[in-house]
Amino acid sequence: MTQKKVAPADQAVEGSKPPSYEEANAGCPGYYYGDGGFTWDDASVRRIFIRKVYSILMLQLFSTVAVIALFTFHAPVRMYIQTHPILYSASNLLFLITYISLACCGDLRRQFPWNLILLTVFTLSMACMLGFISSFYNTKAVVLCIGITAVVCLCVTLFSFQSKIDITSYQGLLFILCMVMFFCAIVMGFVVPFGYVPWLHAVYSSIGAVVFTMFLAFDTQLLMGNKQYTLSPEEYVFATLSLYLDIVYLFTFLLQMFGQGRD
Numbered sequence: 001m002t003q004k005k006v007a008p009a010d011q012a013v014e015g016s017k018p019p020s021y022e023e024a025n026a027g028c029p030g031y032y033y034g035d036g037g038f039t040w041d042d043a044s045v046r047r048i049f050i051r052k053v054y055s056i057l058m059l060q061l062f063s064t065v066a067v068i069a070l071f072t073f074h075a076p077v078r079m080y081i082q083t084h085p086i087l088y089s090a091s092n093l094l095f096l097i098t099y100i101s102l103a104c105c106g107d108l109r110r111q112f113p114w115n116l117i118l119l120t121v122f123t124l125s126m127a128c129m130l131g132f133i134s135s136f137y138n139t140k141a142v143v144l145c146i147g148i149t150a151v152v153c154l155c156v157t158l159f160s161f162q163s164k165i166d167i168t169s170y171q172g173l174l175f176i177l178c179m180v181m182f183f184c185a186i187v188m189g190f191v192v193p194f195g196y197v198p199w200l201h202a203v204y205s206s207i208g209a210v211v212f213t214m215f216l217a218f219d220t221q222l223l224m225g226n227k228q229y230t231l232s233p234e235e236y237v238f239a240t241l242s243l244y245l246d247i248v249y250l251f252t253f254l255l256q257m258f259g260q261g262r263d
Helices: 008-015 043-073 075-082 086-104 114-134 139-162 171-194 198-224 236-258
Strands: 031-034 037-040
Touching (some): 075 114, 086 114, 086 236
16 A cells, blocks of 8 residues: 655645734744734834834924914914904814824824825814914913923923833823813803803813823823833824824913913
8 A cells, every 4th residue: 555645835735824923923023922912112113113203293393383373473364364263163173073083093093194194184273273272362472382381391201201100000190180170161161151260260271281291291101112001103193193182282271371362
């Protein structure tokens, strides 16, 4: 009785299965495996991720400041947007559409170039909204609040990178502060129609500035990747979106605190 010989290629086909994703990427830098998953652990990958996020964020902030300066310092543009509030409504609608698309659709915000296109539209719509709001304030107050925001952001960023305190583990505290803001907003909604209450408005603005300063530290440490919670380097658009909104809301609350109406 003779035994049939099987060719090596046939043996490979019959005796092996296609490698899994983890097996195919085994040994690649930037990954370690455990519990059936993988995470990014290469310091160079994390540094590239941080540089990419802050590069996009700087472009967003420069364009936002440019739009605010145009709407605030250029009298014809300021008068035009103040007399055409429909532009603010259109910017608000674009802001909501792009924000929901980027925040809720994970595949979309990781798909190039649509993620950057949506992020650009989001940034310009938010810049127009801020420019419209800032046009009703005194120019010196707007410049002062921009300066305060820049200093606070620099200090919070340095603290987040150097401190051993894990802000990402304080989610309960952030939730409580958000609830305090929510109830303050409800109280203001009932009180303001009967008359302006300066101290209540100041309390609400102060709480908002503190909350978004903490959110800025929280999101910065998520970006770093060496704390309890971290962001994947694939989520550079989401990280940029979070930091940008923290800075924008911090600026708006500071503007409410220190801003003065235009004469």
